[in-house]
Structures are given as structure tokens and as C-alpha cells.
Amino acid sequence: MSRLRSRGTFITFEGPDGAGKSTQVKMLAEALAEQRPLVLREPGGTELGERIREILLHQPEGMSAEAEMHLFMAARAELLRTRIEPALAAGRIVIDDRYQDSTLAYQGGGRGAPVEWPPTFPKPDLTVLLVLPPDVGLDRIRSGGKGLDRLDAEPLDFHRAVAAAYDRLAAAEPDRFLRLDARGAPEEIHAQVLGRVRSLLAQSEVRA
Numbered sequence: 001m002s003r004l005r006s007r008g009t010f011i012t013f014e015g016p017d018g019a020g021k022s023t024q025v026k027m028l029a030e031a032l033a034e035q036r037p038l039v040l041r042e043p044g045g046t047e048l049g050e051r052i053r054e055i056l057l058h059q060p061e062g063m064s065a066e067a068e069m070h071l072f073m074a075a076r077a078e079l080l081r082t083r084i085e086p087a088l089a090a091g092r093i094v095i096d097d098r099y100q101d102s103t104l105a106y107q108g109g110g111r112g113a114p115v116e117w118p119p120t121f122p123k124p125d126l127t128v129l130l131v132l133p134p135d136v137g138l139d140r141i142r143s144g145g146k147g148l149d150r151l152d153a154e155p156l157d158f159h160r161a162v163a164a165a166y167d168r169l170a171a172a173e174p175d176r177f178l179r180l181d182a183r184g185a186p187e188e189i190h191a192q193v194l195g196r197v198r199s200l201l202a203q204s205e206v207r208a
């Protein structure tokens with residue numbers, strides 16, 4: 001299935017809340033500006049996805065783990081069909097702030113929902129995992145003044161389970177994952193990400 005998107009390059013960012021993903025996404029997008037990457041964040045990026053995002057992050061009564069899993073994946077399916085796949089088919093670089101590994105880590109690892117990787121969801125060419133001890137991440141969000149959403153507000157044990165799930169995912173696919181310590185300086189992290197992305201782009205040029 002992933003062979004369908006032979007021309008583009010699909011890069012995702014993962015990690016706990018407060019790890020600095022959005023900063024890294026922005027830095028990478030700026031470094032690749034000439035190539036006009038499509039930059040997305042999940043959940044969201046489509047009209048349906050934004051409505052689902054609102055329910056997921058702010059539904060006061062919460063929801064069952066399985067319903068939560070399906071909602072995240074429904075938003076993702078819409079984003080894939082309407083934005084990610086067309087961009088990859090046109091040969092573009094797509095940078096997605098969170099993707100299926102988030103559902104595997106949060107709903108699978110954190111909540112114990114039966115999450116699988118649907119065969120129709122392409123695997124990223126590269127997944128940057130920013131690693132941060134969960135208590136440090138939560139402190140960063142609290143002091144950032146953005147406020148906690150429904151998932152951020154979960155207890156520390158939940159965030160520990162998410163982190164452990166991310167570690168297992170990265171260990172299982174070491175070629176796809178670039179695992180970096182999020183406590184490093186943003187510029188240093190960016191340099192490592194960019195180095196890896198450039199070699200990925202060079203490889204795909206050789207193949208083309």
C-alpha cells in the first residue's frame with residue numbers, strides 16, 4: 001500500500017506533550033521552504049478533522065478508550081485521503097505533527113485500546129521521536145500557559161505508559177525512527193533532524 005506514494009516523502013513527528021514538536025516542525029518546514037512542504041498537525045487539518053479535534057480535546061464527559069481511538073483514526077483517514085496522499089502522489093514532502101504512532105502510544109499504550117496500524121495508512125519514511133521524561137513534559141506545558149487539554153490532564157502514570165509505548169514502537173522499527181532527547185537545545189535537535197531528512201531526500205533522488 002505504501003508503494004502507492006512512490007514520489008513524495010512522508011515525515012512525522014512524535015513524542016509527549018511539551019517535547020517541543022511544534023518548534024521542530026516549524027524549523028524543519030523553514031529549512032525546506034524552497035521545496036514547499038505540506039505541514040499538518042493531528043488531529044485536524046480538514047474541516048471534519050477540526051470538528052473531531054474539538055470533541056477529542058474538550059469533551060467534558062470524556063469517552064470510552066475505543067471511541068477515542070476511532071475518532072483519532074477517523075480524523076486521520078480524512079486527512080490522508082484529502083491532503084496527505086494527494087500531496088505525496090504529487091511528489092511533495094509532507095510533515096505531519098503526530099500520526100498513527102500517537103494513537104498507538106496514547107490510546108494503545110496509555111488507555112489499553114486495541115489499536116492496530118490499518119493497511120490503508122501509509123508508513124512514514126521517517127518518524128522523529130522526541131523523548132522527554134513525562135514529568136518534565138507536563139511541567140513545560142503547565143508553565144507554558146497554554147492550559148491542559150483532556151489528554152494532558154491525565155495522571156502521570158498515563159504519560160509514563162505513553163512514553164513506554166513510544167519506546168517499544170521505536171525499538172521495533174529502528175530504521176523508521178530517529179529518536180532524539182528533547183532536552184537538547186532546539187538548534188541541535190534541528191541539526192540532527194535536518195541531517196537525516198537531507199540523506200533521506202538524497203536517497204529518494206537516487207531511486208527516482
Ligand code: TYD
Pocket residue numbers: 016017018021022041042043057072073097098099100102103104106107149151152
Ligand atoms: P495538541 O494540542 O495538538 O498537543 P501536542 O501539541 O502535544 O501535539 O493535542 C493533541 C493531543 O491529543 C495530545 O495530548 C496527544 C493526543 N493525541 C492522542 O491521544 N492520539 C492521537 O492519535 C493524536 C494524534 C493525538
